[in-house]
Amino acid sequence: MKTRNIRFFFLLSTILLGFLSSCKNDNDEIPALAKPQIGTLEIGSGNNKTVQAGSDLHLEGDILAEALIAKIEIEVHQEGGGQYKFTKAYTDGKYIGVKNATFHEHIDVPGDAPAGAYHFHFIVTDKAGNATTAESALTITAADVKPSxxxxxxxxxxxxxxxxxxxxxxxxxxxxxxxxxxxxxxxxxxxxxxxxxxxxxxxxxxxxxxxxxxxxxxxxxxxxxxxxxxxxxxxxxxxxxxxxxxxxxxxxxxxxxxxxxxxxxxxxxxxxxxxxxxxxxxxxxxxxxxxxxxxxxxxxxxxxxxxxxxxxxxxxxxxxxxxxxxxxxxxxxxxxx
Structure with missing residues (x-):
């Protein structure tokens, strides 16, 4: 009877240690409150990083946020000393409060945006306050046709x-x-x-x-x-x-x-x-x-x-x-x- 109890205790200990080890390995793979991850971001048609003033800018990419997405912000500002910029923010809707999202939107580019070199920022903030930014150069070409x-x-x-x-x-x-x-x-x-x-x-x-x-x-x-x-x-x-x-x-x-x-x-x-x-x-x-x-x-x-x-x-x-x-x-x- 005593031998049986010892064997049972040994088996239970082995199972418990294995379970704890497994949990530890899983947690090692997914750090607690890891910063959001932004996959390859496609900017512009065919990822050409070019858009015409008065048209829309195609954006597409995958987002992973362990602490869930709280906000997505887009900022485009002039390079070379220019002051022109425009922004867009998503604080509710299908991208917010989820762990995984494929972001696909067409952002209106103002028709009065001066042609030239710009800098593009794509910022994802999670519910724990962590933020990750993807950046890129962007060229805006002149609006060659005025709208009727x-x-x-x-x-x-x-x-x-x-x-x-x-x-x-x-x-x-x-x-x-x-x-x-x-x-x-x-x-x-x-x-x-x-x-x-x-x-x-x-x-x-x-x-x-x-x-x-x-x-x-x-x-x-x-x-x-x-x-x-x-x-x-x-x-x-x-x-x-x-x-x-x-x-x-x-x-x-x-x-x-x-x-x-x-x-x-x-x-x-x-x-x-x-x-x-x-x-x-x-x-x-x-x-x-x-x-x-x-x-x-x-x-x-x-x-x-x-x-x-x-x-x-x-x-x-x-x-x-x-x-x-x-x-x-x-x-x-x-x-x-």
Missing amino acids: FKLIFTEVAGTPHGNHFHDLADKSNAEPMTINFNEKGQALSGGHAHLHPAKIYKIEFKQYNTSAQEIQNQYILNKSTADYYKAFLVGGSFILNPNTTGENGAIFQTRETKYADGTTISDATETTGIITYFTAGNVNAGEKQVLFVLRKLKDSSTKATITRTDWNLSNYETKFAGQDLVKLSFELHAEED
Whole structure:
């Protein structure tokens, strides 16, 4: 009996020592609170480390953070004594609070960025406060074409309800996203809008003359002028919000409040679409090819017949006689952060 107990104690000790040794080896391989690791970072198309002002910078690379990712920051600043710089930060969304992430984004480069040599910083900070930076040279080339049109997307607060929104309000620190277009309506930058499907965005339409002056207010000078113009967002086969049971469909609400002469727009059918509010809705998640259209109607009485659910009609051209003056083509990526 005594011998059996000794043998049992010896076996138990051997198993325990083996377990502790195994744990020690595992911990040796993964140091506690190790700094974030940034894999090879692809900067620019084909990793060419070059981007044109007014376009977007492709970035892609893997991140490993044992203490979980807390923040990702991007800073680009001029070399050679120049003062120009721009930044971007990610503090929430799909990259935050995870251990492993493949970072893939297209960062808007301002159109007024001077051409020349820049220095690029990619900084990952974990929840323990450790930070790792990847750096690279970057060349920004001049924007050789001035945009004729822009669509500016900015997240706002609000609540979808049927075919429109309630309680729309600007959000502090919301960062606009811009797509620039040439005179033919072709995107000069990446041509894609990455929007969270459940969030609401204010869309501002801008048009420029050859002197780079804004001229979009020509369409809403006063009521008699604006009665001939209406914006549509066509393509994408959206499921509209009124056709859902959970308020999770698409809404495109034209919503100026004043004409350019300062008089108040008094009815929903009078709005044109120089300013609109949009949500794709969760039921429309995914990638869609769409057109922002500004149409000149054949007569001034037609506009009052265009309802808030007519914005995505495939037969809008035949239903509402007139001519498309502006057609801006872009990809809409309705994806969660």
